[in-house]
Amino acid sequence: MSRTVTVVLVDAAGRSLGALPPFDVPDPWWQQVASIVEEAHRRHGVEVAVLRLLDADRPAPPGGHVRYLAQVADVPPVPLEPVVVDLAPHPLRMPWAEVGGPARSVAWATEELRRLGRPVTAVAQQRTWNLSAIWRLDTPTGPAWLKQLPPFARHEPAVLHWLLSTPDRTVDQGVRVGVDLRRDANSLIDEAAGGVRVLAVGGEGRVLVGHVPGEDRYGAGEGERMAIAAGHHAVQVRSVREVDRLVAGGVPDLRGLGPGRWIRGRLAGHDVTAAGRLLDGLDDRLARVRDCGLPDTLVHGDLHPGNVRGDESRRVVIDWADAFVGHPAFDILRLTEDLAPAAADRLVATWADRWRADAPGSDPRRAVDLLRPVAPLRLAAVYAMFLAGIEPSEHPYHVHDVPAALARAAAAARP
Template sequence: MEVRARLAQQVFTLEMPDDFWFPDVEPMLQALREQYGVEAVVRTCLSEEPITYQLEPPEWYDDELRWIGQHVHVTGPWAQVKTWGLSNVLRIPTTDGDVYFKALSQASTEPGALPFLFAHEPRFLQLASTDRPGEVPAPIAIDEQRAWMLLPGLGTPLAQETDVSLWIDAVRNHARLQRSYAAEPERLLEYSCADRRLAVLDTELDRLLEPNKLTRRLDPAALATLPDRAKQLREAITELAAIGVPETLLHGDLHPRNLAVRDRKVLAFDWTDAALAHPFLDLVTFVEKRSPLSADQRVRDAYLAEWEEYAAPAELRRAVELAEELGTLYQTITYLHLVDHLTGPSQATILRGGDFWMKHLLAVQDR
């Protein structure tokens, strides 16, 4: 794959693997350094076909690096790891190991856009790590106004682990964290989590029945099925609510690469989507084909066992079925909220994600 990078009046051409994803800029910047001797950072991605970046000198991050230096002792060269319309991540070596700087998008809003759904992750992690120490990553420092935070390295992705006991521990601990907030949902709203309880999800479903950037991409036959599908989804919402599992903390993007393992302890990170919602909706992103252990029955049983005080095992299994169905709705609505706040390749990526979830939402016609 040919990638282009522009710095002032210069244009550099690089060959990257065919599966290269434009937000993961570190290998491209390394190739730029090795092939051309150029040190630079990515300001933005201008296009996807071909992938074209606008570069800036490393001094572009002077303000961020000054702030980082107030909180850690930097011991060597830093690297830009990821950047796109939702976040920007740097890796910095320190006397205590690598730490990560993350800046969240200060999203611009189109006229009439839906609200930006992302939680204020720095605030959430600072507060949650204080009252649930060791259960979520504790920031080294945050700047709430600028949506900056500095996090310690958390380990290797759970997706790389083959020991099923680690996967069981991951879901069991996540369920216990969720349950710990079940009696105090208002605290989560104080932490800036989005309110996406089932009643809210029912209301959000109305937006899919109106013209929007996702439904306009449907062919007429698929669009015609949407009203009947909405009726089925409302029935699923009613049934899931009746089972009695309390609505509480939801990660919102709990997949095996957003869980990290260090010293056999697993922590979820990337809490930008944190919400007050039905907890089982996290399973729709956790279970994925590329990670077979995510679908292991022992893993699912361990998660459900943590909820048996609220419902019988058969009811919990039914709740999972309903949550898997409603999870497609939840994710589709998430992408619908995000798309109005992005431009260029980042918006195109979110539109493709929305298309993926909309396809799955419409695929199940018989319950």
């Protein structure tokens, strides 16, 4: 599947100049803009900074014919097609989607890298949408990455700083570190989080991070997911005594009955009929989860293999923008949700064995069973939060995710 794009150009004052002729790019995902920038340059010799999605000919990604707004420094030496486009400001527009926004962010990152003795030799825009903007900045000592985050995700740098702080072997609150984990704590924690180094944090959600070699591990099989789960367990055990510190640093607090209040608040105004019975009994269900005896930990919030980078021997968990403090079972449920039932059960069983060893007297399997329908319910609330925080032109990214997640939650809650 590919994508046909029309790039509507504006100048530095925000005046519409017209549109480049439509062209195809190979990747179908609307937020990926590297191929748009490259193809505009290859076809027309135009250097563009993509600002935001304007509209599309289908209700949701991927593929189709998609229009974007992009800024140019000079009027391009190619014929432009006249267009009608709404350029009115919007209060929920992200800073990087404004005229001049990408240039300001890249200038900040370039200066920070210069101060670190790493002059920038090339810049390549990678992604822009309501959840983030990402650029790659090449330097003589290797690439760095500029990521800009919306207000509801700006706790990610705090999580990254904590992940690379000195591991503390002593864990209290009724949790002990087993012999094998104690022996291997450094290597497991390094595998799970090491390498995502924060180089600088700036205004408007900007964070500059070091390069993590390897590839995103989409399609990882059962064995590799076992290794991901083992490394992540070490991080979660380490975080048990640090949850108050993480919350003080801005990480969302979804401990105890907190998810119930948070979910209901985010879903207010949405049609929740499909999951009405689950919502009605949510506080009772969460109380039973608490009785299972597992501690609250740092939760990644979106622990699928695509958010793990590396190779088959070394992996780094990336993209902590959805992180929160809460029940550790949410992450194993996310890691296993697209596996065949037998494989998923083996991963959950191994996860439960670790927690029974490290939290004596707990019942991890029962916690997973109780939270299985809550996991997609929480995701529905996350998507609703996204929709509440972004301008309407970008609603197609998520508007269908809310009812889909509610339907999955309702199905998982059925006896």
